[in-house]
Amino acid sequence: MLVFPNAKINIGLNIVKKRTDGYHNITSCFYPVGWSDALEIIPADVFSFHSDGSFIPGKESDNLCVKAYQMIAADYSLPPVSIHLLKIIPIGAGLGGGSSDAAFSIKAINQLFRLEISLEKQQDYARRLGSDCAFFIQNKPVFAFEKGDQFEPVDLSLKGKWIVMVNPGIHISTIEAYSGIKPEEPEYDLKLILKEPLAAWKNIVKNNFEVTLFIKYPLLENIKQDLYDFGAVYAAMSGSGSTLYGIFEKEIDLSGHFERFNVWHGALM
Numbered sequence: 001m002l003v004f005p006n007a008k009i010n011i012g013l014n015i016v017k018k019r020t021d022g023y024h025n026i027t028s029c030f031y032p033v034g035w036s037d038a039l040e041i042i043p044a045d046v047f048s049f050h051s052d053g054s055f056i057p058g059k060e061s062d063n064l065c066v067k068a069y070q071m072i073a074a075d076y077s078l079p080p081v082s083i084h085l086l087k088i089i090p091i092g093a094g095l096g097g098g099s100s101d102a103a104f105s106i107k108a109i110n111q112l113f114r115l116e117i118s119l120e121k122q123q124d125y126a127r128r129l130g131s132d133c134a135f136f137i138q139n140k141p142v143f144a145f146e147k148g149d150q151f152e153p154v155d156l157s158l159k160g161k162w163i164v165m166v167n168p169g170i171h172i173s174t175i176e177a178y179s180g181i182k183p184e185e186p187e188y189d190l191k192l193i194l195k196e197p198l199a200a201w202k203n204i205v206k207n208n209f210e211v212t213l214f215i216k217y218p219l220l221e222n223i224k225q226d227l228y229d230f231g232a233v234y235a236a237m238s239g240s241g242s243t244l245y246g247i248f249e250k251e252i253d254l255s256g257h258f259e260r261f262n263v264w265h266g267a268l269m
C-alpha cells in the first residue's frame with residue numbers, strides 16, 4: 001500500500017487558554033496542502049522500518065509511523081509489516097508532517113488488513129499520537145478547537161488559489177513555541193472572518209506564535225513581508241513555525257527569490 005501523507009497549514013492560530021493537563025486550548029483553521037511524503041506499508045516476514053530523504057531525529061521506535069503500527073497491532077494482532085518512508089515535508093516546521101505520517105499509517109493499515117475501523121475510532125487512535133494527528137484522518141479543511149484535536153466543518157474553499165510555502169530551516173520545537181505564549185481570547189471570530197473574501201484577512205487573522213518568534217527570528221517576518229511584496233493576498237506563519245506561506249490569486253514560482261530555502265508551491269485543494 002502506497003500513500004502520500006500531505007502537510008497542513010494553520011489559517012489563524014489563537015492560543016486561548018492553558019489547560020490543567022499542561023496543553024493549550026487553541027482555535028485554528030487547518031487546511032490540507034499538497035507538500036507530501038511518500039509512505040509504503042507492506043506485509044512482511046519480520047517488522048522493519050526504513051526512511052530516506054530528510055533525516056528524522058529520534059530512534060526508530062519514536063517514529064510516528066512505527067508508533068501507529070504498534071498501537072493498532074496491539075489491538076488487532078496484526079502480522080509484521082515493512083514500512084518505508086520517503087521524508088520530504090520539512091521537519092519541525094509547523095506543517096504537521098509527522099502527524100500526517102501517523103494518520104496515513106493508521107488509514108493504510110486499516111485498508112491493508114481490511115480492519116474496517118470507523119472514522120471516529122481512527123481519529124481516537126490518531127489523538128493518542130499527537131494533537132494535530134486526528135485532522136489528517138479526514139484531511140479536509142476544518143475549524144479546530146480544544147487541543148486542536150476537535151473539529152467542526154468550516155465553510156471555506158480556496159480551490160483556484162495558489163500557495164507558496166517557504167521553510168528557512170529554523171527548527172522550532174512545538175513545546176518551546178508554546179512555552180513562550182501568554183494565552184488570551186482572540187479579538188476576532190475566526191469562523192466569521194473566514195467567510196469574508198481572502199483580501200479581508202490581512203491584519204485580522206493572526207497566528208499568536210508570530211509575536212514571540214518574529215522577535216527571536218526576524219528573518220521569519222522578512223519572509224512574510226516578501227510574500228506580501230510579491231503579491232500574496234494573505235501571508236502568515238504556519239503552526240509553531242518556521243514555515244511561512246502566502247496565498248496568491250495566480251500561480252507564482254518564487255524558488256529563485258528564496259533559493260537558500262526549502263520552497264514549495266502548488267494549487268490549493
Ligand SMILES: C[C@@](CO)(OP(=O)(O)O)[C@H](O)COP(=O)(O)OP(=O)(O)OC[C@H]1O[C@@H](n2ccc(N)nc2=O)[C@H](O)[C@@H]1O
Pocket residue numbers: 010013022023024025026028093094095096097099129130131132133146147148174175178238239240241
Ligand atoms: C502548534 C500546532 C498547531 O496546529 O502545530 P505544529 O506547529 O506542531 O504543526 C499544534 O498545536 C501542535 O500539535 P502537535 O505537533 O500534534 O503537538 P503534540 O505532539 O500533541 O504536543 C507537543 C507539545 O506541544 C504542546 N501543546 C501541543 C498542543 C496543544 N494544544 N497545546 C500544547 O501546549 C505541549 O507542550 C505538548 O507536549
Ligand SMILES: Nc1ncnc2c1ncn2[C@@H]1O[C@H](COP(=O)(O)OP(=O)(O)O)[C@@H](O)[C@H]1O
Pocket residue numbers: 056057058062063064065087090091092093094095096097098099101102172174239240241
Ligand atoms: N514520521 C515523522 N516525520 C517527522 N517527524 C517525526 C516523525 N516521527 C516522529 N517525528 C518527530 O516529530 C518531531 C517533529 O514533528 P513534525 O510533524 O515534523 O513537526 P511540527 O510538529 O512542527 O509540524 C520531530 O522532532 C521528530 O523527531
